[in-house]
Amino acid sequence: MKLKTYFLFFLVFGSVAFCTDYLELEYPDHFPKPTYDFSKNEFSKSKIELGRALFYDPILSKDNMISCASCHSPYNAFAHTDHDLSHGINDEIGTRNAPALFNLAWQKSFMWDGAINHLDMQALAPISHPKEMGETLKSVISKLQNKKIYPPLFQKAFQDSVITGEHILKALSQFQLTLVSANSKYDQVKKGIAEFSAQEKNGYELFQQHCNSCHSEPLFYNLSADRKDNEFANNGLPIDTTLNDYGKWMITKQSADSLKFKIPTLRNLSYTYPYMHDGRFRKLKNVLNHYTEGISKSQNKNADLKANIQLTSNEKVDLIAFLLTLNDKEFVFNKKHQYPKEILNQKNTSN
Amino acid sequence: MKYNIILVIMFLSFSVFGQMEGRNISFFPTVNNQLIEIDKNYFSDVVTDSINFETIRFYVSDVQFCYDENVVFSLEKKHHLVDLELPESMKIDFEMEQDLKFNKIKFNLGVDSLTNVGGAMRGDLDPSNGMYWTWQSGYINFKLEGVTASCPARHHFFQFHLGGFQSPFNSLQIIELPITNLDSKDIKINIAIDGFFKKIKIKETYEVMSPSQQTVELAQFMASIFSISK
Numbered sequence: 232m233k234l235k236t237y238f239l240f241f242l243v244f245g246s247v248a249f250c251t252d253y254l255e256l257e258y259p260d261h262f263p264k265p266t267y268d269f270s271k272n273e274f275s276k277s278k279i280e281l282g283r284a285l286f287y288d289p290i291l292s293k294d295n296m297i298s299c300a301s302c303h304s305p306y307n308a309f310a311h312t313d314h315d316l317s318h319g320i321n322d323e324i325g326t327r328n329a330p331a332l333f334n335l336a337w338q339k340s341f342m343w344d345g346a347i348n349h350l351d352m353q354a355l356a357p358i359s360h361p362k363e364m365g366e367t368l369k370s371v372i373s374k375l376q377n378k379k380i381y382p383p384l385f386q387k388a389f390q391d392s393v394i395t396g397e398h399i400l401k402a403l404s405q406f407q408l409t410l411v412s413a414n415s416k417y418d419q420v421k422k423g424i425a426e427f428s429a430q431e432k433n434g435y436e437l438f439q440q441h442c443n444s445c446h447s448e449p450l451f452y453n454l455s456a457d458r459k460d461n462e463f464a465n466n467g468l469p470i471d472t473t474l475n476d477y478g479k480w481m482i483t484k485q486s487a488d489s490l491k492f493k494i495p496t497l498r499n500l501s502y503t504y505p506y507m508h509d510g511r512f513r514k515l516k517n518v519l520n521h522y523t524e525g526i527s528k529s530q531n532k533n534a535d536l537k538a539n540i541q542l543t544s545n546e547k548v549d550l551i552a553f554l555l556t557l558n559d560k561e562f563v564f565n566k567k568h569q570y571p572k573e574i575l576n577q578k579n580t581s582n
Numbered sequence: 583m584k585y586n587i588i589l590v591i592m593f594l595s596f597s598v599f600g601q602m603e604g605r606n607i608s609f610f611p612t613v614n615n616q617l618i619e620i621d622k623n624y625f626s627d628v629v630t631d632s633i634n635f636e637t638i639r640f641y642v643s644d645v646q647f648c649y650d651e652n653v654v655f656s657l658e659k660k661h662h663l664v665d666l667e668l669p670e671s672m673k674i675d676f677e678m679e680q681d682l683k684f685n686k687i688k689f690n691l692g693v694d695s696l697t698n699v700g701g702a703m704r705g706d707l708d709p710s711n712g713m714y715w716t717w718q719s720g721y722i723n724f725k726l727e728g729v730t731a732s733c734p735a736r737h738h739f740f741q742f743h744l745g746g747f748q749s750p751f752n753s754l755q756i757i758e759l760p761i762t763n764l765d766s767k768d769i770k771i772n773i774a775i776d777g778f779f780k781k782i783k784i785k786e787t788y789e790v791m792s793p794s795q796q797t798v799e800l801a802q803f804m805a806s807i808f809s810i811s812k
Contacts, residue, residue, distance in 0.1 A: 268701070271700070271701060272701065272702075346717060346718040346719065347718070347719045348698075348699050348719040348720075349699060349700070349701040349702075349719060350701070351701035351702035352701065352702065352709065352714070352719050355709055355714065355716040356716050356717055358716070359716035359717070360716070360717070367710075367712075368709055368710040368716075369710045369712070372710055395704060395708055395710065396702070396708040396709045396710030396711075397702045397703060397704045397708050397709070400701075400702040400709065401701075401702050404701075404702075482718055483748070484751075484794060
């Protein structure tokens, strides 16, 4: 009897302790299983809290002026609206448009050229890039170790107040993994709690006919389970000779990868303009015009799209109406994802 | 009686499994058979003038001891970062059965592909060690940096960051070295850095910092300069 009581006590106490910190990623039934391996970076409240602080803290940059959120703003679905190419430290301008950050738990590779193979390692690129944050991970470790708020946050998250590169990167991953956008009108239709208008429905059919093979449902980039994964495509854009960006080729040096770029998600398009890897199109109608008129005019002969997509102007309007059902206002204004003023606005945060 | 049986079992287990003893593998980067120290000038006929080294840092992984083709012992720790700036990292200590016979040591020069896609790692694999590319995922297997006047780069600074795990540019090298002196507890591995410079033309090849066919060739050159110290 006594043994039973102890067992029960430990069971209850253990579950309570577990419930207070460890979490599971929440996503709707119509989403596939995430790709991210949570067994190597267990999801917990304290790691997410730490990751959120790091994401918004400009201490990650060399001049302590640029944070991840400088180019990935929550109000733009974590993209950089209004800038075709993003700017970083000392107003240096990069060569690509900052992509939106959400539904990252399902992505297999990162960056427009797929240079990064794991979410944990992604943050290293902007931290170290001379035109983005211009810092080194080693220096970030030392700055964080000397800032009063961080050793206790690391202790709480990783049971170790000695800050390491591994823990910084894993905490940043944790916060970014919480950025799940899954409550757009499209999602509500899938859940059976909303209905498309006639125009949206027509747009959805056009989407399925012309766009879904690359921007596959329900994530709207190319990770569909029932077909061969190809996260990258040459969509026939003419090369911008001021940038001479050959996309995936610049990483793999394989000719088949020339001018291939990551197929971006079509969720939250109203918040993430301008579009394409170099932000060349400011409006959705410019994007559609590229697909309906630009392919055949392009000198980019190896495009995966061989011919223009045929759409009437009314069909374009309907297609855009459907694309706008992928906006997720609840995600964009979710306070849980915003600047953690309760942590970063503490007085005397530095030693 | 009970205790006697225990003692007999203990004695038998010692005889069957052998006693453990401490051993080590140490690495000695050299030029003209002289041990290299960071930032010290060396004269060598492989360059037209003096050469000095700022960084000699590399990964040794999956260390195995073999008797002919059979693996008889493997080191428990998988990845070792060897860094000339950190003297303690130049020697790997371990315990091995005293009477174990082996005639070959085998290890990888670099980090395996599975680890390269496994996300953020700790300790020797922590990306803050300066051995992880930031602009592209992947570990640098061997980093060799320094200065020699015949190098045409800015400030005559040469940089070889040899890495890459994806086909066709997988630069991981498997090194096998025969061991003849079985009595020695210490395995000393000489890395004849001048041998690497003999195989390249420093006037033409001096900045290699991404995976490519050339990187794979340079990694092969690098693997070829490892030998057991006589």
